[in-house]
Amino acid sequence: MKEYYYLDNASTTWPKPEPVYRFMDEFFRCYGVNPGRSGYELVIEAEKMVVETRRLLATFFGYSGDFQRVVFTQNATDSLNIVFHGLLRRGDHVVTTRTEHNSVLRPLHALEQQGVIETTYVEHDERGYVDPDRIGAAVRPRTRLVVVNHASNVLGTVQDLRRIGRIVAKTPALLVVDACQSAGAIPVHCEAMHIDVLTFTGHKGLYGPMGIGGMIVPEHVDIHPVRVGGTGVDSNNPEPSAEYPHRLEAGTLNIPGIAGLNAAQKWCADLGREQSKKPALAHAEACLAAMESIYGREVALVRQLEECFRSIPNVTVHGPRGDQPRVATLSIGFDKLPPTRAGEILDADYHLCVRPGLHCAPLVHRDAQMIEHEGLVRFSLGYFNDEEDIDQAMKAVTEIAESF
Ligand SMILES: Cc1ncc(COP(=O)(O)O)c(C=O)c1O
Numbered sequence: 378m379k380e381y382y383y384l385d386n387a388s389t390t391w392p393k394p395e396p397v398y399r400f401m402d403e404f405f406r407c408y409g410v411n412p413g414r415s416g417y418e419l420v421i422e423a424e425k426m427v428v429e430t431r432r433l434l435a436t437f438f439g440y441s442g443d444f445q446r447v448v449f450t451q452n453a454t455d456s457l458n459i460v461f462h463g464l465l466r467r468g469d470h471v472v473t474t475r476t477e478h479n480s481v482l483r484p485l486h487a488l489e490q491q492g493v494i495e496t497t498y499v500e501h502d503e504r505g506y507v508d509p510d511r512i513g514a515a516v517r518p519r520t521r522l523v524v525v526n527h528a529s530n531v532l533g534t535v536q537d538l539r540r541i542g543r544i545v546a547k548t549p550a551l552l553v554v555d556a557c558q559s560a561g562a563i564p565v566h567c568e569a570m571h572i573d574v575l576t577f578t579g580h581k582g583l584y585g586p587m588g589i590g591g592m593i594v595p596e597h598v599d600i601h602p603v604r605v606g607g608t609g610v611d612s613n614n615p616e617p618s619a620e621y622p623h624r625l626e627a628g629t630l631n632i633p634g635i636a637g638l639n640a641a642q643k644w645c646a647d648l649g650r651e652q653s654k655k656p657a658l659a660h661a662e663a664c665l666a667a668m669e670s671i672y673g674r675e676v677a678l679v680r681q682l683e684e685c686f687r688s689i690p691n692v693t694v695h696g697p698r699g700d701q702p703r704v705a706t707l708s709i710g711f712d713k714l715p716p717t718r719a720g721e722i723l724d725a726d727y728h729l730c731v732r733p734g735l736h737c738a739p740l741v742h743r744d745a746q747m748i749e750h751e752g753l754v755r756f757s758l759g760y761f762n763d764e765e766d767i768d769q770a771m772k773a774v775t776e777i778a779e780s781f
Contacts, residue, residue, distance in 0.1 A: 382729045382769045386759030387530050387558060387706045387736075389580045389587060393641070397584060400640035405633045412630065413609035413623075423632060430635050431622070433642040436661045438556075438575055439566030440593050448622040449630055452590035453557045453578035454480040459625060460553055460574055460592065461488060461522075463600035469521040471496045472550070474507045475740040476529045476536075481555060482740070485524070494521075498740065505534035505696050505741065513544040520550040527565065528558035531741045531755065532696030533679075533706030535559060542571030551598060557581055561645070562672050562704050564665060573598055579634060582671075584641040584760070589634030592625075600625060675705035675758045678767050682707055682756060685771040691778045695745055695753060705758035708736075709774070713781045716754045723754070727773040731756050 383391055404426065412424035431447040440446070450456045461484045465471070471485060475498050488494045497515045501507045512523060523545045528535045538554065545552040551573035556565045561582025567575050575593040579585035594600055605617040606627035618624050642664070649667030650656050658666060686694045691712040697703040711719050720733030735742050735752040742752055756770055 379765060379769075380728065382727070382766045384756045384758060384762065384766060384770060385730045385732050386762070387581065387755065387757030388732055390582060390584055390759040390761075392761060393584050393586065393637070394644040396644045397586070397637050397640045401586065401633050401637045404636040409632055411609075412632070426639055427630065427632070427635055430639040430642070433639065433660060434591065435593065436659075437642060437645075437664050438560075438577075438593055439564075439568050439570075439661070440575075440595065441568065442595050443621070445621050446594050446596065447591060448594055448625045449589065449591045449635060450625075451588055451631070452580070453555060453576050454590075456576035456578075456590055456592040457481055457524075457553075457555065458484050459603060460576065460600060461485065462603040463625075464551070464598075465494050465521060467493050468519060469494045470517050470519045471522045471524060472499060472512060472515045472520055473497070473524040474499045474501060474512070474526060474536075475744060476501050476505060476507065476532070476534065477524065477526050477738065477740070478530055478555065478557070479737040479739070480557075481524055481526065482738075501534070501741075501744070504698065504701060505529050505532035506701075507536055507541075509537055509540040509544050512541055513548070516545070516548045516550055518549075520548065522553050523548075523550045524553045524555070526555045526558075527560075528556075528563070528704045528706075529696070529738065529741060530558050530706065531708055531736045531738045531753065533558075533703045533708075533757075534697055535563060535702040535704060537702070538565075538570045538572075542569075546571040558704055558706065562668060562675065564668060567593055567595070574600075579638045579641075582759075583638060584644065585638035586634050589631050589638055594621065594625070602627065604628075671760045672705075674760065675762070676703070678762055678764070679703070679705040679707055679756075679758050681767050682770060686774060689775055689778045691781070692774060706755060707757070708753040708755045710750060710753050711778060711781060714777065715750065716752045719754050719777060722777055723773055727769060729770060729773055731770075 408422045410419045431444045435444040553574045579589035580587040602617045608623040645667045646663035649663035652670040653666040693710045695708045716733035723729040732755040
């Protein structure tokens with residue numbers, strides 16, 4: 378029996394791969410200095426690691442332009458705020474979807490309230506899929522951004538980004554993608570998907586630590602910096618640097634966080650080489666092989682859960698059915714039990730760590746008439762889950778549904 382059955386990987390993946398813990402500790406101890414500010418040996422080592430991480434991420438996300446356009450931020454929320462405040466101007470229109478997380482909804486709402494922008498929220502079907510043509514139809518002459526969540530953190534639905542990208546590319550609008558729930562589980566390719574700005578967080582499917590995220594801002598996009606300060610370059614100029622990534626990276630970088638992301642990228646590539654038995658694979662191909670294995674494993678487990686939960690009376694499964702495009706996130710409702718109470722029982726009686734309630738994506742809950750039920754209970758899987766976790770979840774939900 379395990380001490381915890383951790384099925385809350387959509388909040389943050391846990392545990393992290395061992396090399397991530399090890400490298401963060403080692404690097405911070407040996408080279409935890411401030412890169413970009415001086416030229417001594419320790420600084421050069423730290424700078425090398427930061428540059429290498431930008432290169433790894435550019436390759437991982439299918440971006441072949443200048444790796445200096447990979448910008449580090451605190452997390453995806455930070456990236457999205459920087460994008461919206463740096464790109465949107467009075468009179469602009471934004472198209473987004475009702476599957477978005479509050480990291481998209483709240484900053485857009487604030488800009489709407491201030492009278493800066495107008496927003497159109499495209500609906501999804503009952504399983505959570507947005508029709509790409511409806512996104513295209515919502516674009517107007519003044520649409521500056523189309524903002525799309527690749528995978529829903531509530532339902533686990535995966536949107537058809539390639540089609541959305543093709544449609545948006547024919548309009549003057551820029552496509553901004555929130556890849557928080559897909560990055561590391563399914564391929565996200567900036568160029569093949571026509572993504573203009575990609576935003577990501579480090580601590581979910583990328584298996585890095587909290588407090589590090591980023592975005593890829595290709596050369597044809599310039600984001601006006603909303604946060605300015607010291608960058609270590611062009612210090613005598615009162616204006617913010619025009620150079621990327623400094624333009625959007627004022628202040629000291631999160632070196633331990635970047636080191637964690639660096640180790641996580643290498644862990645992913647090593648896993649791919651090992652699983653495919655091709656030790657010579659380059660980073661991008663190795664990570665694709667790893668994702669095939671990570672995704673295959675997670676989805677096989679989540680399908681077992683789905684099948685079991687669908688067969689339990691008094692339990693409703695939301696989101697994708699069978700082999701519809703998905704990540705390994707599954708939300709359910711109990712007919713006669715509020716989700717927060719179910720979460721308490723799952724924790725206290727079964728040592729299951731899940732996410733009950735409203736999951737920062739209120740429009741999804743509203744559309745599923747789940748606001749009055751106080752949300753859903755979300756089970757989300759990661760690479761380190763196994764059959765034992767799934768057996769425990771199936772047993773727990775079956776017993777709870779029987780007793781209420
Ligand atoms: C779909 C989605 N977008 C954005 C975020 C925000 O990520 P972070 O809290 O790391 O900024 C999350 C986090 O749960 C998410 O699930």
